[in-house]
Amino acid sequence: MRAPDFFQTRITQKADPRYFQILALLSLAVIQITQSDFSPDFYLFPVVLGTILVSHYMSEIYVKGKLISPLCCDYRSVFISAFSLFLLLRANEIWVYALAAFVCVFGKVVFRTPKGHIFNPANLAIVLLLLVLPNHVWVSPGQWGHSAWLAGFMVCLAALVLSGARQLDTAFLFFVSFGGIVLARALWLGDDLAIPFHSVQNGALLVFTFFMITDPRTTPETFRNRFIFAVCVAGLSAAMIYIFQIREALFYALAIVCAGYGAYQLFVRRRGEHHHETSFA
């Protein structure tokens, strides 16, 4: 499955898709700042970004085993993580944001298989902080209002379409499975359809669907495996939300499924597959 050719122009074929993703995330950040009374203060974004850039540089030194110039590193992926953290994570204190940025980067170094890192960095940071510092962090579902949400949705979709097939179908599979479960539950309960439609209209779900679960480094390569991956995340998060009333279910579900997939990769022999997807943080 490949993104339709007519969406590709000379620019998009040559440009790194991460630029589109960064643009989309920037738009979401602007939407959030204008729509929400509870978005983090402006100055926290430079804190997150600064920490993440410095941490990334340090991790490159560690991985390469020698001192290198900061200009030699590729920072595009960490930009995406920085935006994700800014959009999703909430805390009272500045140091928590800095810690999240640090965990983002070093989580990639610590939790890896020979193929790459196991967890989406922003997802790992959020989950670890929620577990270890429950009194300091929380995730806001990011209710933005309908027109703002629709605008965000269109922007994300555009970015994703231009990013490539693999990301597109993971997002699509997850959205359809999760949406399908929510809809099915509403039909079973006899609820008005406005209820399930209303419940998926939050910013956190947008960021999660388009920028977290679609991380090419942490999603399986074959379509069949991606299908199982997406459906597992959707099913697990729905179960956590509706049975255990866990509000941050999406993040936990993704982390659990990634951990499972990582374990599968480590302990089950697989033939390596070459892939040219760009790295995604």
Next chain:
Amino acid sequence: MKRLLHKFLPAVCAMFAAMCLVSPAYAFCGFYVAKADTGLFNTASKVIMARADNRTVMTMANDFQGDVEDFAIVIPVPTIITENQVNVTENSIIEHLDAYTAPRLVEYYDSNPCAPPRIQEMAMMRSAAPQAAGVDRQQKAKALGVTIEAEYSVGEYDIVILSAEQSDGLQTFLDSEGYKVPENARKVLGSYIKQDMKFFLAKVDLEKFESEGYQFLRPLQVAYESEKFMLPVRLGTVNSKGPQDIILFTLTKKGRVEPVNYRTVKIPSDKNIPLYVENEFGDFYKAMFTKAAEREDMEVMFLEYAWNMSWCDPCAADPLPNKDLRTLGAWWVSDDKGRNIRPGRFAPGPAPVDVFVTRLHARYTAESFPADIQLQETSDTKNFQGRYILQHPWDGEAECKQADVYYQKLPERFEEEAKTLANLTGWKISDIREKMASNGQPFDISEKREITPWWERIWSND
């Protein structure tokens, strides 16, 4: 992609269908199931939820204004409630919390422009109104798939806890007692039944009510343990005639509570408004809230107060003593054994309490709030309150040059205040200006004082 878009369009259209009607805003978690088809009328619902570690205590204010014998309420609850899990408390406690968290007015007095400044501060409270509800019970429930899990009396209420297998049976059960259950309610009841929720029904025991000499129906409290943290509002919108209001107070350990499936917006705060509003603060607040709700198409919950109970600044009322906090369900607060430890007024006092109070206010309709309000406790401890400022101009003697500048600037300031008020409430600015002029804020300063022209001020010797 087109498919996804088409999926959401109907929802978007449904959302924008809300209309705002005139002031009455009446709502409740349950619904009135009256014997006669009396036009039930109640003011804003007040609900207090105290929650920590899955233990919740829900207190429901009761300001039913009809005939006590017509009174009945149905509330969906997550677990079976035994007799010891129900309590009846006093309205005064709810009024106290309401006054403590209500948007407040503060006054400042300008100092003599010729002399160094001196500030004086005062706070004012807003009154609130109670609410009411009721319920009915029946014995031949089993045939209808309805199980009477418990039946008991607490205070002036007779309470029945029901579980049902299907909504038709439950509806018939209530219908057979002559209660009018709207058709829409059946679907909502069905949804709750499938989610394994029970139904808490309460009605008034007339003999007890009269013998104890109660004037008003008192608030009901229910304690339960469940992962569910939500406020069921769907039943309340079923037979409503227009938009409804609900004010939710939460008491938690960690921090602010927010709805997960609705947007939270802070009410406009820290605004300078004209002096005459002091005598019309209630109307001002109503108009401001109505305008804010209209602006958001009644799809949001407004945050009116979020603060740790250990302190307040300014304090609109005395802080609640530990005993009252425990009565409201803050079970984790230590019992001060009647010593009434008072928290500090401007900073956390010597014995700070681990209680964070959030006040959320929503005006909604069935279309704008289709789902029950799912809540979550965050760790956000940032303070917020609705605060409106009256700045009194200097009224005394002031014969220096600075005074001229000061008096010349006053009309600009008054105009700002008038504009702020017009934006907040939607009142006509010409009316505002008129009222201000007759309440100590004239726009034409020359009536009060002769101002020296500025060129005289720069060249005259002094």
